[in-house]
Amino acid sequence: MKRLLPIVAALALLAGPAAAVNPDEQLADPKLEARALKLSQELRCVVCQNQSIDDSDAELARDLRLILRERIAAGDTDEQAMDHIVSRYGSFVQLRPPLRWDTVLLWFGPVLVLVLGGVGAAVYVRGRSSTAAAVGALNADEEAELARMLDGDKVG
Amino acid sequence: MSAEVGQFALILALLLALVQSVAPLVGAQRGDGVLMALGRQAALLQGMFVALAFGCLAYAYLTCDFSVALVAQHSHTTQPVAYRFAATWGSHEGSMLLWVLILALYGGGVAFFGGTLRETLQARVLGIQGVLGVAFLGFLIFTSNPFLRISPSPIEGTELNPLLQDPGLVLHPPLLYLGYVGFSVSFCFAVAALIEGRVDAAWARWVRPWVLAAWIPLTAGITLGSAWAYYELGWGGWWFWDPVENASLMPWLLGTALLHSALVLERRGALVSWTILLAILTFSLSLVGTFLVRSGILTSVHAFAVDPQRGVFILGILAVTTGASLALYAWRAPSIRAGALFQPLSREGGVTLNNLFLAVLTATVFLGTFSPVFIEMINGDKISVGPPYYALTFAPLAIPLLFLVVFGPMLNWKRDELRKTAARLKVPAIIAGVVLAAALPFGGLKGVMTAGALALSAWLLAGSATILGRRWWAGRAYLSRSIRTTPRALVGLTVAHAGLGLLTLGITGTTSWDSDKVLNMRPGQSVEFAGRTLTMTNYEMVQGPNYEARQARFTVKGPTGTYSLRSEKRWHPSAQSQTTEAGIHVTPLGNLYVSVGEESAQGVVVRLWDHPLIVWIWIGGFAMSIGGAISLSDRRLRVGAALKLPTPAPQPIPAE
Numbered sequence: 026m027k028r029l030l031p032i033v034a035a036l037a038l039l040a041g042p043a044a045a046v047n048p049d050e051q052l053a054d055p056k057l058e059a060r061a062l063k064l065s066q067e068l069r070c071v072v073c074q075n076q077s078i079d080d081s082d083a084e085l086a087r088d089l090r091l092i093l094r095e096r097i098a099a100g101d102t103d104e105q106a107m108d109h110i111v112s113r114y115g116s117f118v119q120l121r122p123p124l125r126w127d128t129v130l131l132w133f134g135p136v137l138v139l140v141l142g143g144v145g146a147a148v149y150v151r152g153r154s155s156t157a158a159a160v161g162a163l164n165a166d167e168e169a170e171l172a173r174m175l176d177g178d179k180v181g
Numbered sequence: 182m183s184a185e186v187g188q189f190a191l192i193l194a195l196l197l198a199l200v201q202s203v204a205p206l207v208g209a210q211r212g213d214g215v216l217m218a219l220g221r222q223a224a225l226l227q228g229m230f231v232a233l234a235f236g237c238l239a240y241a242y243l244t245c246d247f248s249v250a251l252v253a254q255h256s257h258t259t260q261p262v263a264y265r266f267a268a269t270w271g272s273h274e275g276s277m278l279l280w281v282l283i284l285a286l287y288g289g290g291v292a293f294f295g296g297t298l299r300e301t302l303q304a305r306v307l308g309i310q311g312v313l314g315v316a317f318l319g320f321l322i323f324t325s326n327p328f329l330r331i332s333p334s335p336i337e338g339t340e341l342n343p344l345l346q347d348p349g350l351v352l353h354p355p356l357l358y359l360g361y362v363g364f365s366v367s368f369c370f371a372v373a374a375l376i377e378g379r380v381d382a383a384w385a386r387w388v389r390p391w392v393l394a395a396w397i398p399l400t401a402g403i404t405l406g407s408a409w410a411y412y413e414l415g416w417g418g419w420w421f422w423d424p425v426e427n428a429s430l431m432p433w434l435l436g437t438a439l440l441h442s443a444l445v446l447e448r449r450g451a452l453v454s455w456t457i458l459l460a461i462l463t464f465s466l467s468l469v470g471t472f473l474v475r476s477g478i479l480t481s482v483h484a485f486a487v488d489p490q491r492g493v494f495i496l497g498i499l500a501v502t503t504g505a506s507l508a509l510y511a512w513r514a515p516s517i518r519a520g521a522l523f524q525p526l527s528r529e530g531g532v533t534l535n536n537l538f539l540a541v542l543t544a545t546v547f548l549g550t551f552s553p554v555f556i557e558m559i560n561g562d563k564i565s566v567g568p569p570y571y572a573l574t575f576a577p578l579a580i581p582l583l584f585l586v587v588f589g590p591m592l593n594w595k596r597d598e599l600r601k602t603a604a605r606l607k608v609p610a611i612i613a614g615v616v617l618a619a620a621l622p623f624g625g626l627k628g629v630m631t632a633g634a635l636a637l638s639a640w641l642l643a644g645s646a647t648i649l650g651r652r653w654w655a656g657r658a659y660l661s662r663s664i665r666t667t668p669r670a671l672v673g674l675t676v677a678h679a680g681l682g683l684l685t686l687g688i689t690g691t692t693s694w695d696s697d698k699v700l701n702m703r704p705g706q707s708v709e710f711a712g713r714t715l716t717m718t719n720y721e722m723v724q725g726p727n728y729e730a731r732q733a734r735f736t737v738k739g740p741t742g743t744y745s746l747r748s749e750k751r752w753h754p755s756a757q758s759q760t761t762e763a764g765i766h767v768t769p770l771g772n773l774y775v776s777v778g779e780e781s782a783q784g785v786v787v788r789l790w791d792h793p794l795i796v797w798i799w800i801g802g803f804a805m806s807i808g809g810a811i812s813l814s815d816r817r818l819r820v821g822a823a824l825k826l827p828t829p830a831p832q833p834i835p836a837e
């Protein structure tokens with residue numbers, strides 16, 4: 026495995042850009058083509074369901090790939106090319122949603138849930154263990170027994 | 182004739198479900214044994230009638246009865262028999278019938294095997310199951326009737342979507358539904374526990390096997406779906422973060438959390454009300470999974486016929502089920518005992534952390550799936566949430582969980598010591614360290630991440646092996662005996678966690694080292710790709726049973742020898758659609774994936790992908806499912822179900 030790794034890694038680097046892009050669409054300059062490829066994986070094919078324009082065979086995806094490459098060949102930076110397409114097609118085409126006031130919850134929600142959940146879990150575990158220390162003399166079986174008895178009490 | 186019989190059977194099933202949703206609940210409240218017994222009989226009969234209806238539809242499909250509208254829309258005389266049968270659940274109506282069938286069978290299962298349960302608990306569980314049955318049978322009959330006739334009936338039907346004509350269709354939906362609907366049992370148990378206001382040992386012993394019984398097919402179904410998408414869609418992806426995939430992932434993530442918390446509840450009686458909440462939420466997410474795509478709110482490759490009336494009905498069911506059960510939870514949960522005590526560093530503490538991460542991951546997928554809907558409602562702007570979002574949010578949260586997975590099984594129940602836990606993990610830590618050190622020297626930042634991910638896979642695999650290894654090492658004097666006496670639950674745990682390690686390995690391999698190439702080729706031309714030489718030997722039109730195809734054949738010389746590959750672009754005239762049949766050479770080290778595209782002036786467009794280690798993704802997924810199955814076969818889990826009481830033969834009862 027150790028000997029295979031550099032070979033595989035080198036192959037990955039050599040293989041260069043391409044995917045659903047037809048050979049005739051590709052830019053001659055491999056550097057520009059690599060940038061175009063990277064951007065096209067972040068753009069949604071609007072007529073398909075959740076496919077990037079890089080993955081899609083649709084006519085519209087092809088148009089977008091060509092527009093993107095036109096802009097990049099014309100000397101646009103990545104942001105300029107992206108802005109150009111977003112201004113025409115709306116933020117629907119961005120597979121990575123932009124950070125705006127209405128996407129704050131989308132982007133930071135997971136961390137928020139982690140923090141809130143973490144606090145909740147910590148409080149719960151503390152509650153379980155501080156009492157556990159007080160009655161620590163009981164072993165697991167005794168506790169189960171006790172729980173059963175208490176439970177039975179409540180019902181009976 | 183069969184359609185009318187099926188229709189009638191469905192109506193009878195609905196009436197029986199009505200009986201089942203009232204009689205046992207009232208019976209349990211009043212302590213009336215007759216009413217409770219009536220509920221059991223209704224559940225068994227309902228199962229039989231829905232099975233009859235399903236059989237009728239399957240018969241109509243198999244015999245190409247095109248006077249049934251559904252059959253005419255999804256079948257064709259040239260369609261192979263297996264796909265004519267599988268087409269039974271290949272449409273919206275048919276898949277709903279399958280859903281209802283599985284629900285009714287699970288209900289029948291609780292009625293049949295539940296003899297050891299407390300009678301009132303069983304009655305309440307059946308009652309809730311009956312309510313669900315009424316809702317979904319009603320949905321089926323009133324908005325999605327599978328048995329409608331058309332007149333005049335067409336001579337030939339419209340073919341099933343060719344993408345669906347695949348062995349995947351035969352298994353993927355039934356497995357997923359077994360999973361989704363399986364969670365309805367733990368949901369019913371949860372609601373019954375809330376109604377009773379108590380959770381006893383029998384409750385906990387019953388819930389865990391049912392959760393496991395749902396989790397196993399769901400895991401297998403998702404894995405199968407991923408493999409199917411990989412080979413069928415023709416561009417070599419294995420997970421797309423498509424809304425429907427997400428919809429199956431959410432109940433899986435939360436169901437996994439439920440599986441672990443139910444274990445704590447069963448063994449230690451802790452995490453009581455949390456487990457109930459998880460059971461409610463997991464089933465709610467299963468409902469979201471099955472139905473939201475059908476409501477037209479989310480668009481997806483999986484979308485069946487979308488109809489606003491159905492959407493409203495579905496949203497109603499969802500809102501009532503989730504809303505009512507959560508309200509009941511808020512009202513009753515505080516009265517349920519708080520459960521056993523434990524120290525933070527303990528198996529219970531580990532599962533709490535596991536549940537925290539799984540819940541956060543679920544929330545992440547939920548936000549990613551539904552934000553576009555909410556944002557469009559707020560300001561009318563359409564946004565997309567695609568793979569780049571999940572790479573930035575889901576992955577960083579999943580990695581710590583994968584790291585922590587190894588600790589859980591090493592911890593003692595109730596309390597443990599950090600030093601002792603660390604000592605138990607010495608061997609996997611050394612192995613992971615060696616892998617990290619060996620992989621680090623290659624590549625820049627990407628190389629560091631790859632090395633870390635490889636070490637994580639090694640950590641998971643070695644850590645899982647340690648579970649059994651430690652036990653067997655301790656009993657090495659009597660090795661064959663200690664192997665024989667190993668509880669199956671422990672073997673299942675090892676296999677499932679090792680599966681997670683294989684999955685991590687596969688994901689690492691394909692994300693780090695994927696490569697691809699696209700070019701025009703003519704027969705006779707060769708190309709060098711990823712250490713292989715690929716020659717197109719032949720390119721021609723071929724005729725299939727219900728399609729015609731442009732077929733390219735290749736000979737590949739690679740490090741593992743010479744083999745041939747075949748890739749097709751198929752045209753299905755009766756469905757008017759095109760599919761890609763990729764040529765895939767699968768090896769443990771990596772797949773070569775070849776698909777043919779459009780014809781051009783320079784030949785035909787050929788796309789090549791090299792997917793290192795990708796096959797381990799699916800092997801890992803199935804290993805998790807198999808691990809679950811091994812665990813389910815453990816004798817200790819059958820305590821609740823072992824005693825089969827003689828069940829009275831079902832008597833016909835008036836359906837009024």
